Amino acid sequence: MKKRYIRIRDISQIDTSKISIYDLNNRYVDALGNIFGLKYNRASRKVEIIKIERVHSSEMHQFQRKMMINREHQHSMGTEETQHDSMSDEADYPDGEFFDADIFIEDVMTGVDTHRERIRGILMNITDSGIVNRDHKQISTEYDDIIRNLDIEGTQQLDKMESYYRELTNYPRSITYYQSKIEKDGKNILERLADNSEKTMKFIYYYEISSSVRRIYTSLKKHVVNLENFVASNKSDDGPAMNKHQKQSYSDAKISIKNTIADIDKILKDNEQLYEFCLNPDNY
Numbered sequence: 431m432k433k434r435y436i437r438i439r440d441i442s443q444i445d446t447s448k449i450s451i452y453d454l455n456n457r458y459v460d461a462l463g464n465i466f467g468l469k470y471n472r473a474s475r476k477v478e479i480i481k482i483e484r485v486h487s488s489e490m491h492q493f494q495r496k497m498m499i500n501r502e503h504q505h506s507m508g509t510e511e512t513q514h515d516s517m518s519d520e521a522d523y524p525d526g527e528f529f530d531a532d533i534f535i536e537d538v539m540t541g542v543d544t545h546r547e548r549i550r551g552i553l554m555n556i557t558d559s560g561i562v563n564r565d566h567k568q569i570s571t572e573y574d575d576i577i578r579n580l581d582i583e584g585t586q587q588l589d590k591m592e593s594y595y596r597e598l599t600n601y602p603r604s605i606t607y608y609q610s611k612i613e614k615d616g617k618n619i620l621e622r623l624a625d626n627s628e629k630t631m632k633f634i635y636y637y638e639i640s641s642s643v644r645r646i647y648t649s650l651k652k653h654v655v656n657l658e659n660f661v662a663s664n665k666s667d668d669g670p671a672m673n674k675h676q677k678q679s680y681s682d683a684k685i686s687i688k689n690t691i692a693d694i695d696k697i698l699k700d701n702e703q704l705y706e707f708c709l710n711p712d713n714y
Contacts, residue, residue: 555683629714636708
């Protein structure tokens with residue numbers, strides 16, 4: 431889904447009572463460069479406004495330039511919208527065209543719960559489909575191994591990534607602690623930022639999050655793909671006929687697995703941009 435970046439004067443212009451599910455991916459940038467997103471609170475059943483990050487001045491100029499180019503392009507093509515309300519300065523960017531490191535990280539952390547719940551749902555659907563024959567020792571053992579790996583190298587690692595994110599944002603350790611974790615590719619940046627502890631910690635934040643995302647989601651994808659192969663190979667046309675509920679559960683599991691792999695591929699692709707961003711000294 432494309433992100434929609436909307437320039438506003440202040441957050442009072444965001445009317446949450448008029449927000450639909452299709453608006454939850456919007457990002458709002460106010461006059462001071464603050465970025466806001468939307469989050470659905472399940473408990474209160476209301477949409478909430480959350481502050482994501484403040485844009486640096488150089489990034490804000492780049493953002494405004496992109497909006498200007500977008501409007502000029504629309505005008506030249508004769509497609510400029512005639513509607514001008516309180517949020518008229520809008521720009522729709524395809525995924526990846528406008529990359530913001532902080533928004534990407536926030537999106538990844540927000541999506542962790544979704545992936546955990548989706549994995550649970552997939553396993554439940556596989557159980558309900560009846561394709562795992564517990565009387566068949568080889569099939570049963572293979573499936574149990576996949577479940578165990580998904581838990582240890584998937585769900586538990588997502589939990590650790592969330593905890594590490596909270597550590598880096600709320601109560602980071604000393605710079606020397608993180609310096610020992612930085613690989614060779616980041617040593618040069620550390621040396622260039624050595625005289626500024628704030629910039630050094632900012633680099634460490636981006637670098638460590640990027641490393642965690644790459645490691646954890648690469649591993650998670652491997653095990654989800656193993657699960658996909660297992661599901662595909664264990665629906666035998668020669669076996670007992672599935673009832674309607676089992677067929678639906680099997681179909682739901684396959685669709686969810688496919689969507690999860692697509693999500694992971696997108697995360698890993700965008701994470702490459704985060705990695706390039708954190709290794710660029712001009713971003714600090």
